[in-house]
Amino acid sequence: MRLQIIQPQEVEVFYILPAIRSRMAAALKEQGMKQKDIAGLLCVQESTISQYLSSKRAAEVKFNSAIDREVEAAVKRIKTKEDLIRETQLILDRVKKEKILCQIHKEVADVKENCDVCFCTPLLEKGSNRAKQHRQQPMRIGYKPIARLNPVAESDAGSIQKR
Numbered sequence: 001m002r003l004q005i006i007q008p009q010e011v012e013v014f015y016i017l018p019a020i021r022s023r024m025a026a027a028l029k030e031q032g033m034k035q036k037d038i039a040g041l042l043c044v045q046e047s048t049i050s051q052y053l054s055s056k057r058a059a060e061v062k063f064n065s066a067i068d069r070e071v072e073a074a075v076k077r078i079k080t081k082e083d084l085i086r087e088t089q090l091i092l093d094r095v096k097k098e099k100i101l102c103q104i105h106k107e108v109a110d111v112k113e114n115c116d117v118c119f120c121t122p123l124l125e126k127g128s129n130r131a132k133q134h135r136q137q138p139m140r141i142g143y144k145p146i147a148r149l150n151p152v153a154e155s156d157a158g159s160i161q162k163r
Contacts, residue, residue, distance in 0.1 A: 004109070004110050005109055005110055005111070006105075006108070006109045008101055008105055008117075008118050011101060011104055011105045011108065011109070012092065012101065015058075015060075015061050015104050015108065016061065016092065016095055016100075016101065016104065017088070017092075018052075018057065018058035018061075019058045019061035019063065020071060020088060020091055020092070020095075021042050021044065021048075021052065021058065022052040022057065022058035022059070023063065023068060023071040023072075024038075024042060024071055024074070024075050024078075025038050025042060025049050025052040025053060026052070026053060027071060027072045027075040028041070028042075028075050029053060031075070031076075035049045035050060035053070041078060041084065042084065043081065043084070061104060063095075063100065064098070064100070066094075066098075067091065067094060067095060067098070067100065070090075070091055070094060071091060074087035074088075074090070074091060075087075096118065099119075101118070102115065102118065
């Protein structure tokens with residue numbers, strides 16, 4: 001069933017990121033890493049890694065060989081959670097540039113074949129009427145920083161601590 005419309009970011013979250021993690025898990029397993037360690041490195045549950053490796057999850061998305069090679073190279077550079085974020089973002093950028101995101105978006109949602117919304121000129125490009133209007137209006141930002149919570153010990157991960 002094709003969804004009526006979903007945003008490209010939703011395609012990334014629901015389809016592409018799990019597929020990247022799945023490929024990473026397989027590459028790490030091939031390097032001899034245990035499922036428990038893979039889960040810790042990729043910040044997911046062990047059961048998720050098991051489902052990735054048995055093709056029960058994230059198996060519907062197929063990347064081209066260039067992306068697969070990039071994932072295999074990336075896992076060799078991942079030692080920390082920051083490395084994971086950096087490498088995942090680099091792969092996501094390539095998935096966007098090669099328009100794999102567009103292909104998947106068209107498969108799962110009601111998107112026109114010639115859609116190029118993600119690649120159009122930014123609406124607030126310098127000199128445009130829209131940019132001038134935007135600069136003339138006062139900034140209304142509804143963002144309020146969230147107070148940082150006290151770190152929770154691994155053993156307390158299932159409970160919520162009150163301040």
